[in-house]
Amino acid sequence: MRINISRTKIETEFVKKVEELSGQNLLACYQCGKCSAGCPAVSEMDILPNQIIRYAQLGLKDELLASKSIWVCATCLTCNSRCPKGINIAEVLEALRQILLRKRRDYVGPAELSEEEIGEVPPIALISSLRKFTS
């Protein structure tokens, strides 16, 4: 995959927005990869957690917002608890989801779920899914 990096991308509002929504200093990351090493969802991710942070530093907005990874993360917080630089990676993923969700780009909607799907899961599953994946 070819990726274009440029000063203009790095200096966009997007990087500031991610830092603001996540409350994290993206530049603290030194790419050790520990977050990805312990993430139980990596096998389903297209951009790994450490790469998410790198992409976010570089302002690669289009790649990040189109990424499958932000939706397969289950906010288990393993990455956060292991990062030697104290970065909350899960909060960065949340910021990326929020950027989309706040534009009403819901990932799931109650209307798309069948009655059977809704009926078989407990309230805790449905509420948390809709809290994470809708605006």
Added chain:
Amino acid sequence: MKVSYYPGCTLKNNAKNFEDSALSSLARLGVEVEELPRWNCCGTVFSLAADDTFHQLAPIRILVRARENGSDALLTLCAMCYNTLKRANARVAGDPDEMDKINQFMYREDTQYEGDVRVLHLLELLRNDIGFEDLSAKVVKSLRNLEVASYYGCMLVRPREIGFDDVENPTVLDDLAEALGAEAVDFPFKTECCAAYQTVTDIGAVADRTNQIMGSARVRGAEVIVVSCPLCAFNLDHRQKETVEKYPEFKGLPVLYFTQLLALALGAPVDDLGLDLHYVDPKPLLEEKRLI
């Protein structure tokens, strides 16, 4: 100390057996708790976005209810409620501006919240207030010979500030199992995420984790998995159906709440355990062990 109890939504539905077995155990231990006369859903997940004050309202309102009920401690059973309430509490208590904003938003409440209700998980109460040694002395039916793998999942232990045990190697559930006379089975996936709410949209991912988590406990000799979260319970127990479809060689195990083992050991009648709410029937195992 008057302890108010917050059940949360799922303990009144799919996880009624979690609530019933917990309340039966507490009564047997002589601990008085009172369910909040009025409560709302906590939202199930703590809102991570730095500017998201709005979603802190639901959990904070529950803490207001605890105050109004005359309590400075609120007992939870569900790991997700515990995590959400405790994190929301810590967040607003550490940020006077946000606390003020929330109180202004809740202007129709009679009580202003001051961040002074302690959120407590039943496991903390058992370990710290009763003590596992004293608990052990109250066991009337030892769980001798039962091989128990304790699955902690995420929300009981992470983040570090919120958990009440080691973040990488928690032992509170294992210590409890041993206090009740059971054999604790250690296994490497005890804090690995079960895929949580992905269960609504990606059952395959849950099947992968259930296969891995349960398979690992099984090869180490576990006969039952013990949990403290109704979502973990659903994924590890009910999703065994889809796990077998995806992995035909998969062999399951029954999944119980830690409170069901506790109630059993304290001599509760089998009706208090709600054993009919499980996908994998735990009765044959408990009968074989002469526990029911």
